[in-house]
Amino acid sequence: MALSALNSDSNFTNFDQADGETMSDAQTAQTASSAAAARIADAAHTGPMLAADGTPLKKSLNRALRVQKMRALALIAPLLIFVLVTFIAPIADMLFRSVENDIVSETLPRTTTMLSGWGEKGTDIPGEPVFEALYQDMFVAQEAKLHTRLGSRLNYELTGASSLFRKSGRKVQDMGEVYQDQFEDLDGFWKKGENWNSFMASDAWLAAMDGWKKANGPQPRFELRDGIAQTLPATADIYVKYADFIQNVDKANLSKKDPWALVYSSLYRDLSGENGLSSYTGPAAAELAAAATAASTFETVNYTDAFKKIDRDWHKLDIWQTIKVYSPKFTSGYFLNAIDMQKSVDGAEMRPENEQIYGLLFWRTMVMSLTITLSCILLGYPVAWILANLPARTANLLLILVLLPFWTSLLVRTSAWKVMLQQQGVINDTLVWLGIVATDDRLALINNSTGTVIAMTHILLPFMILPMYSVMQTIQPTYLRAAKSLGATNWTAFWRVYFPQSMPGIGAGSILVFILAIGYYITPAIVGGTEGTFISNRIAYHISSSLNWGLGAALGAILLAAVLLLYYAYDKIVGIDNVKLG
Amino acid sequence: MNLTKTLMTSTALTLAAGMSFADGHMANELTIISWGGAYSNSQQKAYHAPYSAETGVKIINDESSAEAVSKLRAMNEAGNVTWDLVDVEAADAIRLCDEGLAIEIDADEMLAAGADGSSASDDFGDSLISDCFIPQIVFSTTVGYRTDMVGDTPPTSICAIFDTDAYPGKRALNKRPIGNVEWALLCDGVAKDEIYDVLATPEGQERALAKLDTIKSDVIWWSAGADTPQLLADGEIVMGSTYNGRLFSLIAEQNQPVGMLWDAQMLDFDGWIIPKGLPEDRLARVMDYVKFATDTQRLADQAAYISYGPARASSAPLVGKHAELGIDMAPHMPTDPANAQNVFVTNYEFWADYRDDMDAKFQAWLVK
Numbered sequence: 001m002a003l004s005a006l007n008s009d010s011n012f013t014n015f016d017q018a019d020g021e022t023m024s025d026a027q028t029a030q031t032a033s034s035a036a037a038a039r040i041a042d043a044a045h046t047g048p049m050l051a052a053d054g055t056p057l058k059k060s061l062n063r064a065l066r067v068q069k070m071r072a073l074a075l076i077a078p079l080l081i082f083v084l085v086t087f088i089a090p091i092a093d094m095l096f097r098s099v100e101n102d103i104v105s106e107t108l109p110r111t112t113t114m115l116s117g118w119g120e121k122g123t124d125i126p127g128e129p130v131f132e133a134l135y136q137d138m139f140v141a142q143e144a145k146l147h148t149r150l151g152s153r154l155n156y157e158l159t160g161a162s163s164l165f166r167k168s169g170r171k172v173q174d175m176g177e178v179y180q181d182q183f184e185d186l187d188g189f190w191k192k193g194e195n196w197n198s199f200m201a202s203d204a205w206l207a208a209m210d211g212w213k214k215a216n217g218p219q220p221r222f223e224l225r226d227g228i229a230q231t232l233p234a235t236a237d238i239y240v241k242y243a244d245f246i247q248n249v250d251k252a253n254l255s256k257k258d259p260w261a262l263v264y265s266s267l268y269r270d271l272s273g274e275n276g277l278s279s280y281t282g283p284a285a286a287e288l289a290a291a292a293t294a295a296s297t298f299e300t301v302n303y304t305d306a307f308k309k310i311d312r313d314w315h316k317l318d319i320w321q322t323i324k325v326y327s328p329k330f331t332s333g334y335f336l337n338a339i340d341m342q343k344s345v346d347g348a349e350m351r352p353e354n355e356q357i358y359g360l361l362f363w364r365t366m367v368m369s370l371t372i373t374l375s376c377i378l379l380g381y382p383v384a385w386i387l388a389n390l391p392a393r394t395a396n397l398l399l400i401l402v403l404l405p406f407w408t409s410l411l412v413r414t415s416a417w418k419v420m421l422q423q424q425g426v427i428n429d430t431l432v433w434l435g436i437v438a439t440d441d442r443l444a445l446i447n448n449s450t451g452t453v454i455a456m457t458h459i460l461l462p463f464m465i466l467p468m469y470s471v472m473q474t475i476q477p478t479y480l481r482a483a484k485s486l487g488a489t490n491w492t493a494f495w496r497v498y499f500p501q502s503m504p505g506i507g508a509g510s511i512l513v514f515i516l517a518i519g520y521y522i523t524p525a526i527v528g529g530t531e532g533t534f535i536s537n538r539i540a541y542h543i544s545s546s547l548n549w550g551l552g553a554a555l556g557a558i559l560l561a562a563v564l565l566l567y568y569a570y571d572k573i574v575g576i577d578n579v580k581l582g
Numbered sequence: 583m584n585l586t587k588t589l590m591t592s593t594a595l596t597l598a599a600g601m602s603f604a605d606g607h608m609a610n611e612l613t614i615i616s617w618g619g620a621y622s623n624s625q626q627k628a629y630h631a632p633y634s635a636e637t638g639v640k641i642i643n644d645e646s647s648a649e650a651v652s653k654l655r656a657m658n659e660a661g662n663v664t665w666d667l668v669d670v671e672a673a674d675a676i677r678l679c680d681e682g683l684a685i686e687i688d689a690d691e692m693l694a695a696g697a698d699g700s701s702a703s704d705d706f707g708d709s710l711i712s713d714c715f716i717p718q719i720v721f722s723t724t725v726g727y728r729t730d731m732v733g734d735t736p737p738t739s740i741c742a743i744f745d746t747d748a749y750p751g752k753r754a755l756n757k758r759p760i761g762n763v764e765w766a767l768l769c770d771g772v773a774k775d776e777i778y779d780v781l782a783t784p785e786g787q788e789r790a791l792a793k794l795d796t797i798k799s800d801v802i803w804w805s806a807g808a809d810t811p812q813l814l815a816d817g818e819i820v821m822g823s824t825y826n827g828r829l830f831s832l833i834a835e836q837n838q839p840v841g842m843l844w845d846a847q848m849l850d851f852d853g854w855i856i857p858k859g860l861p862e863d864r865l866a867r868v869m870d871y872v873k874f875a876t877d878t879q880r881l882a883d884q885a886a887y888i889s890y891g892p893a894r895a896s897s898a899p900l901v902g903k904h905a906e907l908g909i910d911m912a913p914h915m916p917t918d919p920a921n922a923q924n925v926f927v928t929n930y931e932f933w934a935d936y937r938d939d940m941d942a943k944f945q946a947w948l949v950k
Binding site: 145146148149151152155156159160161162163166354355356357360361364422423424425447525526529530531533538541543544545546547548549 | 648649651652655677679680681682686752788791802803805816817818931934935936937938939941942943945946947948949950
């Protein structure tokens with residue numbers, strides 16, 4: 001093979017250079033003969049080589065190949081689609097979560113925008129505009145019950161954020177009521193949602209809502225009145241949010257609802273700040289003008305103080321630093337957490353020593369998985385050899401014995417090991433009875449790494465024996481006999497002749513066992529104690545208990561990358577062609 | 583964003599596929615998620631059977647409570663909630679409520695008033711620990727010990743866990759910080775009402791772990807509720823923490839040489855949450871069931887099958903005898919005044935904040 005490859009290479013050197021393009025190995029073989037012809041043709045006339053119908057030969061060949069490829073693709077399409085939908089897409093989605101972080105900027109859009117101007121490395125907390133933005137964001141978020149979600153998210157980074165957001169959400173409703181009360185005291189007009197709609201909503205929408213009933217179908221979508229966004233910018237902005245929430249989340253009739261306190265505080269902001277009221281002539285112009293005059297004497301709210309009153313933590317730097325650091329839509333925070341680091345205002349830094357865990361667990365998972373793989377090879381090789389060298393009938397019977405535990409529930413097998421291995425268990429009792437160990441000095445075989453290796457070796461053994469067995473079956477016994485007849489000792493004959501031929505089986509079995517081992521978490525959790533904890537136990541914890549799916553995904557991504565890296569290394573060192581699964 | 587949506591929908595579809603095949607949701611069915619085993623059995627007898635007999639609604643039991651939190655999130659993202667009612671621990675109820683995966687409850691409006699005339703919110707009292715939580719039982723995590731392995735002086739205090747001189751041998755503790763760190767501080771001399779203040783500081787957390795460090799080599803860490811009873815029955819451990827109902831069944835039903843402590847036991851609640859996103863007809867059916875299943879009599883009935891206390895104060899006088907053994911159940915309730923003399927009430931607010939942080943430190947300490 002090597003010789004022929006070399007030959008065709010040298011044949012092609014001229015052609016490739018002349019044509020100025022390279023060819024793939026697969027094409028090389030197929031076009032070998034035509035290439036020779038092409039060279040001759042090239043010498044005769046300078047144009048490209050043509051097929052019988054006049055198209056360039058290369059094009060026509062490509063077309064023929066393309067049709068073949070499409071047909072093959074169509075044949076595997078059902079499986080491909082199935083794998084993509086049920087396997088690749090969920091994994092891609094899960095991995096994507098390890099960097100996704102839009103919850104912060106989506107829940108606190110105004111605050112995060114305002115925070116961009118704040119120096120997070122300084123010693124001052126943000127100013128009043130940021131607190132006002134926080135009030136607006138929190139108000140909208142608590143109406144939609146999203147503030148506690150953000151609290152749990154930020155609590156992964158800053159302990160205490162969870163209760164801070166829960167508590168603030170409850171109290172933020174009252175913050176703007178000062179304005180609501182003053183508007184309502186000023187004029188009963190401001191109490192009614194329909195009065196608000198009369199100048200905030202477009203005439204078309206008001207007309208459509210006039211005859212609308214629930215039975216008529218979906219509520220007409222709220223539309224802002226033309227020009228109101230210029231007249232009352234802040235109010236219009238909030239009112240759209242409010243209307244959208246009432247119509248689409250609350251699913252209530254917008255014309256029968258009275259606005260949020262937040263709407264009143266926004267109106268105050270417009271009336272006391274810049275607005276376009278002087279040129280406004282639409283509905284409720286008189287009421288608005290009266291309110292604008294009165295607003296100058298309104299009692300005001302200082303949001304900085306109001307938040308301090310809810311919880312002093314709002315006046316601490318770390319909550320603001322955390323919000324700012326986690327403002328972007330994508331974050332490296334989860335990956336940093338997964339390698340015992342953390343994201344802070346000064347960039348990435350190591351976690352305190354008493355919180356470092358993942359590096360150790362990754363290392364332990366690798367070492368333990370390798371140990372398990374090795375012990376599977378040691379135990380499985382002789383079994384596979386015996387199976388391969390017995391008459392078919394006996395071999396099949398023994399094979400069933402190998403497969404029998406394979407058909408038993410994983411939990412049952414693991415629990416059985418508990419009964420066997422514990423200090424008052426079968427093995428220790430037997431050893432004490434035999435007088436090998438003293439009764440007060442029983443062996444610790446479980447709730448440590450020994451227990452994990454024993455139980456997992458047993459569980460994964462069939463995955464090692466089966467590929468070995470299928471490879472060994474194909475090794476001709478005559479080779480061994482030939483080696484011996486040529487003077488080899490038993491050992492030499494095995495080591496130089498038999499073992500190299502059984503390597504593909506060992507390779508396949510090792511890859512299977514190793515990859516299965518690093519992903520195991522039920523068995524290590526049951527028999528492993530503290531020494532037997534694998535990284536997958538932490539992934540399971542974050543997925544099912546702490547709900548920190550981002551961190552779980554980041555740990556999973558690192559594990560996946562580590563496996564691919566090992567696979568690549570295996571391919572480079574041993575060669576993946578040298579693996580036989582059956 | 584679009585990519586996220588597409589990916590999320592496809593994942594959710596896949597995740598939900600398995601459940602939705604069996605879904606169907608007949609007009610007259612309720613899918614109720616619980617913990618399985620003796621606990622589900624007690625619910626079946628005290629709640630489900632009488633409710634089905636009365637209304638004709640068929641109740642489907644699913645034993646998925648252990649992974650309820652993650653599954654509910656997956657279902658919610660898929661927009662296809664196939665569960666009607668879920669039995670969860672109080673701490674998980676807070677988490678689900680925060681994540682917006684459970685609906686909020688107005689106890690007085692949605693639940694039955696107490697048989698003694700008290701309003702539902704008064705009757706449930708402190709057990710209403712979250713806006714979404716419908717309390718059902720009170721249970722406690724306490725310590726059981728082998729009576730034949732502790733000599734002539736059986737332990738009377740929770741601090742026996744840390745006393746390896748008086749009670750040598752292995753002890754089993756929960757493989758998570760909650761409960762353990764409180765006991766560690768208590769036995770390190772911190773006053774009971776100051777424990778959570780101390781635990782809120784890094785030094786306090788260090789102190790708790792340092793105390794646990796003194797017995798680290800003697801501890802077998804459990805993660806399933808059945809572990810400690812098994813270890814006690816096998817004589818693998820001298821003492822271990824577990825739920826009081828498990829110890830009751832070990833002592834009263836299986837007659838094992840085991841005793842239990844009622845000292846600084848961690849009082850905890852278990853109850854229902856209603857998933858967010860149920861269509862109106864199913865929601866109405868669930869509400870009807872919940873009102874029935876959490877009334878005074880039903881909660882008291884459950885205590886005949888398992889030794890967990892009813893969450894309503896008005897149910898306590900109605901607690902009767904064990905359905906099979908015929909023994910009085912009242913003295914075995916965590917809510918019984920004699921048992922509750924030195925009870926330790928878990929601070930859920932604290933754990934909602936510190937769970938992630940404390941767990942990271944605890945696990946890091948554990949693996950070293």
